[in-house]
Amino acid sequence: MSxxxxxxxxxxxxxxxxxxxxxxxxxxxxxxEDPARQxxxxxxxxxxxSGKLHMGHVRNYxxxxxxxxxxxxxxxxxxxxxxxxAFGLPAENAAMANKVPPAKWTRDNIAYMKRQLQGxxxxxxxxRELATCDASYYKWNQWLFTRLFRKGLAYKxxxxxxxDPVDQTVLxxxxxxxxxxxxxGAVVEKRxxxxxxxxxxxxxxxLLSALDGLPGWPEQVKLMQKNWIGRSEGVKIGFxxxxxxxxxxxxxFTTRADTLMGATFCAVAAEHPIATHAAKTNPELAAFVxxxxxxxxxxxxxxxxxxxxxPTGIFVTHPLTGAKLEVWVGNYVLMGYGEGAVMGVPAHDxxxxxxxxxxxxxxxxxxxxxxxxxxxxxxNPAYAEHGTCMNSGxxxxxxxxxxxxxxxxxxxxxxxxxxxxxxxxxxxxxxRQRYWGCPIPIIHCPACGDVPVPDAELPVVLxxxxxxxxxxxxLAKLPSFYECKCPSCGRPARRETDTMDTxxxxxxxxxxxxxxxxTDAMVDERARYWMAVDQYIGGIEHAxxxxxxxxxxxxxxxxxxxxxxxxxxxxxxxxxxxVLAESYHLDNREGRREWVHPSExxxxxxxxxxxxxxxxxxDGAEVTYGGIGTMSKSKNNGVDPQxxxxxxxADTARFFIIFASPPTHTLEWSDEGVEGSYRFLRRLWAYALxxxxxxxxxxxxxxxxxxxxxSILKQANYDMQRHQFNTVASACMKIxxxxxxLPDPAxxxxxxxxSILLRLLSPITxxxxxxxxxxxxxxxxxxxxxxxEPDPAxxxxxxxxxxxxxxxxxxxxxxxxxxxxxxxxxxxxVQSMQKYVAxxxxxxxxxxxxxxxxxxx
RNA sequence: GCCGGAAUGGCGGAAUUGGUAGACGCAGCGGACUCAAAAUCCGCCGCCCCUAAAGCGUGUGGGUUCGAGUCCCACUUCCGGCACCA
Numbered sequence: 004m005s006x007x008x009x010x011x012x013x014x015x016x017x018x019x020x021x022x023x024x025x026x027x028x029x030x031x032x033x034x035x036e037d038p039a040r041q042x043x044x045x046x047x048x049x050x051x052x053s054g055k056l057h058m059g060h061v062r063n064y065x066x067x068x069x070x071x072x073x074x075x076x077x078x079x080x081x082x083x084x085x086x087x088x089a090f091g092l093p094a095e096n097a098a099m100a101n102k103v104p105p106a107k108w109t110r111d112n113i114a115y116m117k118r119q120l121q122g123x124x125x126x127x128x129x130x131r132e133l134a135t136c137d138a139s140y141y142k143w144n145q146w147l148f149t150r151l152f153r154k155g156l157a158y159k160x161x162x163x164x165x166x167d168p169v170d171q172t173v174l175x176x177x178x179x180x181x182x183x184x185x186x187x188g189a190v191v192e193k194r195x196x197x198x199x200x201x202x203x204x205x206x207x208x209x210l211l212s213a214l215d216g217l218p219g220w221p222e223q224v225k226l227m228q229k230n231w232i233g234r235s236e237g238v239k240i241g242f243x244x245x246x247x248x249x250x251x252x253x254x255x256f257t258t259r260a261d262t263l264m265g266a267t268f269c270a271v272a273a274e275h276p277i278a279t280h281a282a283k284t285n286p287e288l289a290a291f292v293x294x295x296x297x298x299x300x301x302x303x304x305x306x307x308x309x310x311x312x313x314p315t316g317i318f319v320t321h322p323l324t325g326a327k328l329e330v331w332v333g334n335y336v337l338m339g340y341g342e343g344a345v346m347g348v349p350a351h352d353x354x355x356x357x358x359x360x361x362x363x364x365x366x367x368x369x370x371x372x373x374x375x376x377x378x379x380x381x382x383n384p385a386y387a388e389h390g391t392c393m394n395s396g397x398x399x400x401x402x403x404x405x406x407x408x409x410x411x412x413x414x415x416x417x418x419x420x421x422x423x424x425x426x427x428x429x430x431x432x433x434x435r436q437r438y439w440g441c442p443i444p445i446i447h448c449p450a451c452g453d454v455p456v457p458d459a460e461l462p463v464v465l466x467x468x469x470x471x472x473x474x475x476x477x478l479a480k481l482p483s484f485y486e487c488k489c490p491s492c493g494r495p496a497r498r499e500t501d502t503m504d505t506x507x508x509x510x511x512x513x514x515x516x517x518x519x520x521x522t523d524a525m526v527d528e529r530a531r532y533w534m535a536v537d538q539y540i541g542g543i544e545h546a547x548x549x550x551x552x553x554x555x556x557x558x559x560x561x562x563x564x565x566x567x568x569x570x571x572x573x574x575x576x577x578x579x580x581x582v583l584a585e586s587y588h589l590d591n592r593e594g595r596r597e598w599v600h601p602s603e604x605x606x607x608x609x610x611x612x613x614x615x616x617x618x619x620x621x622d623g624a625e626v627t628y629g630g631i632g633t634m635s636k637s638k639n640n641g642v643d644p645q646x647x648x649x650x651x652x653a654d655t656a657r658f659f660i661i662f663a664s665p666p667t668h669t670l671e672w673s674d675e676g677v678e679g680s681y682r683f684l685r686r687l688w689a690y691a692l693x694x695x696x697x698x699x700x701x702x703x704x705x706x707x708x709x710x711x712x713x714s715i716l717k718q719a720n721y722d723m724q725r726h727q728f729n730t731v732a733s734a735c736m737k738i739x740x741x742x743x744x745l746p747d748p749a750x751x752x753x754x755x756x757x758s759i760l761l762r763l764l765s766p767i768t769x770x771x772x773x774x775x776x777x778x779x780x781x782x783x784x785x786x787x788x789x790x791x792e793p794d795p796a797x798x799x800x801x802x803x804x805x806x807x808x809x810x811x812x813x814x815x816x817x818x819x820x821x822x823x824x825x826x827x828x829x830x831x832x833v834q835s836m837q838k839y840v841a842x843x844x845x846x847x848x849x850x851x852x853x854x855x856x857x858x859x860x
Numbered sequence: 861g862c863c864g865g866a867a868u869g870g871c872g873g874a875a876u877u878g879g880u881a882g883a884c885g886c887a888g889c890g891g892a893c894u895c896a897a898a899a900u901c902c903g904c905c906g907c908c909c910c911u912a913a914a915g916c917g918u919g920u921g922g923g924u925u926c927g928a929g930u931c932c933c934a935c936u937u938c939c940g941g942c943a944c945c946a
Contacts, residue, residue, distance in 0.1 A: 051946050092945065164944075175944040223864060227941075230863050302942050306861040428943095435944065504944070544940060546864075580866095581940080606887095633939095662885075663872060669939070671872065675886050683885085689900090721876070730874070733884040740884090806880045811927040813880050849926055855879045859926045 009695055009778050013688035015652025015770070022770040023124055031786060032126045034082035036532045043079040044533045045071045046513055048541030048549075049086045052112035052134075053093055056119045058582040058634060058660070058672065059542065061644045065657045065767075066579060066666050067540045068125045069728055072766035075126070076790040082533055084516040085120065085127045087113050089136035090440045090505045092175060095471045098439075105439040106467035109136060119645060123653045124769055131519035135508035140515065141441035142462035143525040144507055148199075149444055149455035150563055156202045159453060162432045163338075165300050166194035172475045173436040176301050186473055193296050195274075198434035198501070199443060203555045207232055207426045209570075210554055219575030221667075224546045231547050233427025238411045240346065241419035242269060242319035242328065246280055253277065253319050253330065254342045256425050259351065260414075261406035264395035265369035267359065268347040269319055270312060270333035275343045278332045281315035288313055288332065295334045310335045310358055322419040323410070324396075333358070341425060350378045351387055369395050431552065433504040438471050438478055440502030448489035448496040457490050463498070476500055509549060510556035513539075513572055514565075530566050539573035543667075546578060577726055580669040583633055586640040587617055587626040598639035599626050602674065634672070642672055654768035655681045661767050662732035683736055684771055687764075690739060691775050693748055694757055701751065708752040711741045713797035716759055720792070728767070735764045759791045807832045808857040809839045817856075825850055832856040 010017075026032060036042075047067035050060050071083040087109075094105035101108070113134060120127065133140050151157040165174040167184035173196075178185045203210075211232045214225045238260035241252040253269060271277050273295035282289035291313045299305050311334045318327040335354065336345055349359030349366040356378070359366050368378045371393050374385035389403040398406050414420025434443065442463040444456035456463055466484060469477045478484050478500040489496040511525075517533035518526040535557075541549075550573070557572040587599045599619050604626055607616040617626050634641040647656050659680035664670040719734035738760045745753055758781055765772035765785050776785035802818045805828060817831045829848050833840060836858060847859040 048946095053946090088946070173944080177945045179944095227864050231942085233863095300944085303861080306942085308861095431943080437944090505946075506943095509946085542940090542946095543865080544946085547941060548943065549946085583939090665873085668866085668873090673872070673886070676872065679886050685899090718876090725876080727874095729872090730884080733874075736884055804880095808879080808927070811879095811925090816880075847926065849879090851879055855927090857879080857926055 009692055011692070013685045013771070015654055015684075018774045019122075019124060019653050019770040022773045023121065025773070025784075026124075026126075029784075032083070032128050033130060034080070034084075034128045034533075036529055037080050038532065040080040041078075042533060043071075043074045043081045043538070044517070044536045045074065045081060045083045045538045046516070046536045046540070047083075047085075048539075048545065049088050049509070049512060050116065051088045051091055051093070052109055052116055054112050054115070056116055056644050058642055058644055058670075061123065061656060062582055062660050062666075062670060063540060063542070063579055064120065064123065064125050065660050066577065066726075066728065067538075068657075068769075069661065069766040070538055070540070070726075071126050072769060072786070073723060073790065075786060076762065076765070076788065078789075081126075082131075082517070083125075083127055084131040084519070085125075085129065086132055086512055086516065087134040087136075088505065088509050088512075089113065089134040090141075090502075090508055092437070092439075094439050095437065098470050099473055102470055104468050104470050106136065109134075109439075119648075122648060123657065126769075131516050133512065133515060133519065135441075135505070135512065136439075136465075138462045138464050139522070140512075141465075141508065143511075143515070144441045144503060145444040145456065145461050145463060146458065146525060147511075147560065147563065148503075149458070149461075151201065151559060152199075152445070152453075152455050156205060156559065157199055157433075158202065159197055159199055161195040162198040162200070162434070163193050163195055163300055164436070166192045168192060170474050172473065179300075182298055190297065193298070193300055196436075198432045199445070200430040200432050201555070201559075203431045203552070204426055204428055206555055206558050207234070207428050209558065210428075210551065213554075213570060217571060217574075217576075220573075221576060221578055224543075224550070224576060224578060227546050228551055231428065231551065235425050235427070237423060237425060238407065238414065238420055239423040240414060241322060242346070243322070243419070244317065244319040244330075246277070246317065252419070253344055255344045255346045256341045256423060257346055259348065260410045260420075261389075261392060261398075261401075261403050262348040262351045262369055263321075263323060263346070263410055264392070264398060265348045265350050265367050266321065266328060266346045267349060267365045267367065268328050268331055270331045270336050270345050270347055270358075271315075272336040272338035272343040273332055273334065274338040275332075275336075277315060277317055277330055277344075281317055281330075281332075285316065288315060292332060295332070305335070305337070308334065310354060310361075312358060312362065314362075322414055322417060331362075340427075340429070353382055353384075353387060356382050356386070367394060369393060431504075431506075431555075433507055434501040435504055436476050436479075436500075437502055438465075438469055438476050440505060441465070441508060442478070443499045443501050443503055445499040446487055446489055446496045447499065448491060448494065450494060451489055451491040451496075454489060454491050454496075460490070465502070476502075478502075506549060506552050510552045511560065513553070514557070514560065524565075525560070526565050531568075534566050534569050535571055536573045538575045538577065540577045540579060540666075543578040543580065550576070577666060579666050580664065581633060582670045582672060584640040584642060584672040586638040588638075589619070589624055589626045600639050601642075642674075647677065651677060651681045652684075652770075654771050655684055658684065658732060658768050661728045663729065665727050665729050667726075683739070684768065686743075687739060687760075687771065687775075690743060690757075691779060694753060695779055703751075704755065705745060705747075705750045705752040708741060708745055708750070708756065709794075709797040710800065712738055712752070712756040712759060713793040715741070716763065716791060717793040717798065719763055731763065732767060735760060735767070738763070761785060762788055762791045803853055805832065806855040807836055808855065809836055810860055811857060814839055828856060832858060 045067055047063045071081055075081045089109050094109050097108045098105045148157055165179050167174050167187055167189055169187035169189040174184055179191050182191055184191055211234055214229060235258050237256055237258035239254055239256050241254050243252050273292045278292050282292045312331040315330045315332060317330045319330055321328055347355045349355045349364060350368045351370055366378060370390040372385045372388050372390045374383050378386050392398045392401050392406050398409055401409060411422050442465055444463050446454045446456060448454055471477050485498045485500050487496055487498045513536050514526045514530050514534060517530040521527040553572050558570055561567055561570055585601050587601060587604045589597050603620050604617050605620050619626055659677045662680060663676055715734045715737050719731045722730045738756060742753055742756045761772045761776050773785050776782060782788055801821055803821055805817050806813055807815045807817055815835055817835045819828050819831055828850055843860045845858050849857040
């Protein structure tokens with residue numbers, strides 16, 4: 004072994020620059036398709052280029068990098084690419100604030116953030132970089148859109164949006180604050196406008212059933228998707244009525260057809276034709292309908308508003324009894340869900356129960372439920388449980404399934420109902436009345452209607468020099484963009500000015516990385532090698548929408564003949580927790596809350612280390628602890644990764660973020676913790692220095708040390724495989740502690756142990772491990788070294804420790820020879836516990852092999 | 861409101877299937893080195909208690925078990941999502 008002289012001090016800046024140059028010169032991270040090798044496609048969710056990296060990014064990409072480097076050393080052919088989710092609202096907001104076009108702002112941000120990612124030493128193949136605002140990328144959004152449009156999988160219908168009447172513009176949900184526009188303060192209205200939708204519901208059944216074929220996804224995420232798709236079996240029921248002399252039917256869907264005999268009213272959405280009709284002659288109702296149309300579009304808000312209703316004076320006929328039921332308008336009925344109407348069964352539905360009590364409607368009990376035969380106040384959840392029918396005429400005595408079957412059959416015979424499967428999942432509205440996004444490739448022709456832009460004219464390029472002003476989409480004010488000729492008839496036509504939801508961009512970028520730069524196809528044959536993504540990593544906040552849309556897109560692409568044998572884009576999914584930080588504030592003279600950055604706060608502690616007071620360093624003002632929460636500008640508690648990297652180096656930042664918490668947990672930031680990680684890397688350096696000065700020695704390796712190192716390694720490999728990287732980091736610390744304790748640093752166990760340590764640690768802190776590996780003469784490139792595996796011989800032990808319990812309480816330990824049988828273990832356990840046994844009979848002895856003995860007295 | 865999670869010392873966390881609760885680290889306390897400080901090294905560190913023994917202890921209240929942080933039931937608080945933030 005040869006070794007080169009080492010510097011006394013650990014100087015991360017030099018080491019990291021040198022390691023990064025080494026990797027760049029060697030092209031270490033370039034991914035090349037090789038059918039002879041097993042591939043591993045590792046992908047972290049690409050970032051929105053908001054300006055600079057935040058801790059969530061650093062965490063996400065460090066987790067991905069640990070996995071990437073580990074699999075590389077395991078011998079797999081690894082692809083880890085990076086790109087930019089570059090379209091979106093923040094660029095428009097920045098443009099308004101700074102009068103800079105979103106394109107320029109975005110490109111500048113990308114350039115800065117790319118340098119940051121490179122400085123962190125991530126093993127990324129930059130040759131595959133993409134930005135969704137590149138016309139070469141979004142061209143294929145448009146291309147696929149036109150294909151789906153021709154198949155009817157993309158179609159136009161109306162959708163509800165938030166409308167700011169002052170700025171005359173559509174607002175995103177986050178731009179509506181307490182029902183008012185964020186810039187104007189005007190009360191927001193609901194407005195129905197034409198939009199394009201993707202028919203994701205056509206894939207509902209497959210998206211649901213295929214979840215069972217995803218063992219590599221967290222159960223939690225699969226359950227959320229399952230509930231979101233929301234398959235329910237029920238019955239579609241028709242209530243006939245007459246309106247303006249015309250015979251019509253009000254259709255409702257219910258999963259509780261067994262309660263139909265208890266229906267006492269129907270409720271419709273404010274937008275329902277019955278409501279509109281009745282409002283014409285009823286000013287009070289018209290006012291109520293108008294009220295319902297204001298306010299929340301968001302389901303979360305809708306679900307919490309007080310349930311209100313008003314009768315329409317229009318009656319429908321009960322399909323089985325012929326009774327007249329009045330139709331109400333309810334503010335809780337959604338037009339976009341089902342038929343926009345529900346039947347009201349007050350006795351067996353909590354919402355209907357409250358509604359009926361409020362408006363004095365009858366509440367007949369028709370199900371014998373676990374709490375009895377009546378439904379006295381207050382509401383009891385048992386009222387909604389399944390039971391046998393009562394007060395239901397010919398259906399009395401039937402159980403849930405029998406009643407549903409019988410009622411569905413009777414309805415079907417009358418042509419007033421049938422069994423139906425309903426989905427909670429709605430089609431995906433992709434139109435956005437915004438500038439900074441991918442133009443929807445449609446031309447509106449007065450003669451031919453909506454005509455998709457022909458392939459030869461794609462992409463429809465977004466002009467990149469506009470600055471939005473908050474009063475609607477600037478594209479709609481730009482004749483040079485929207486004036487065009489109909490591709491079909493050649494007459495003057497108008498180009499669509501809406502752009503696509505940015506979720507469209509991010510629904511297939513993973514496939515594009517696998518075909519980077521392809522000019523004549525959305526994806527090419529290289530995608531067949533790399534897809535699907537073997538390991539996808541990203542925030543739990545994307546558990547439903549992004550992941551579901553991507554699963555839909557992969558199928559839509561499959562059915563276009565692209566990557567035909569792959570339906571699921573992500574084989575394994577790791578959902579990381581958020582990064583949180585402490586916050587502190589003081590209330591100033593005007594009573595306004597002033598947030599003080601945690602780094603500006605000095606904390607006083609008692610003898611035990613408990614916090615007793617906190618003061619601002621600059622002036623000693625007492626500040627209040629504001630609890631732990633997401634890092635945000637408004638709370639002034641963001642930690643800038645760049646400052647951290649400059650102070651301690653990338654390896655310390657990476658180590659701390661891995662060590663502080665398991666990847667799936669939320670991570671609470673602490674500056675003190677960073678110091679501890681830096682200390683560990685300095686200790687590692689100091690040990691390497693000591694080690695490099697050793698005299699080469701042969702002879703017997705220290706058996707105890709080998710046993711310890713290999714036991715730790717065994718556990719660490721298990722933890723690595725289950726993605727619990729924080730304990731892998733702990734394992735590295737433990738190995739260093741063990742090596743440091745060796746009485747003779749020149750013992751052969753030290754060389755072996757240190758070589759294991761460097762390789763185990765290298766995915767987490769690649770720069771320092773790369774440096775030490777070559778400096779100490781272990782080899783030319785640690786990334787080419789094999790992943791360490793424990794030696795079974797080193798794991799063997801002559802004696803085994805047993806925990807001894809008496810009546811389930813731990814009282815001591817006995818050591819027995821490895822060869823001891825059950826009887827011998829029992830005897831030594833009883834002997835060691837004479838003090839507790841003291842002549843009493845031992846009634847039972849439980850022996851857990853290799854672990855524990857419990858004496859039951 | 862609905863759906864999905866989480867809760868363990870002063871703090872982050874560990875405990876593979878029910879089997880020594882608190883690994884590893886941070887903070888704190890005591891000591892060594894130093895003119896001093898930083899850095900480094902050594903020791904202590906769940907609560908109760910003068911100490912030891914005993915006892916108590918994994919958000920709360922019940923239960924199952926020889927044995928529960930881990931399983932079951934009921935609850936509390938916090939976090940994520942709810943379809944136009946990404």
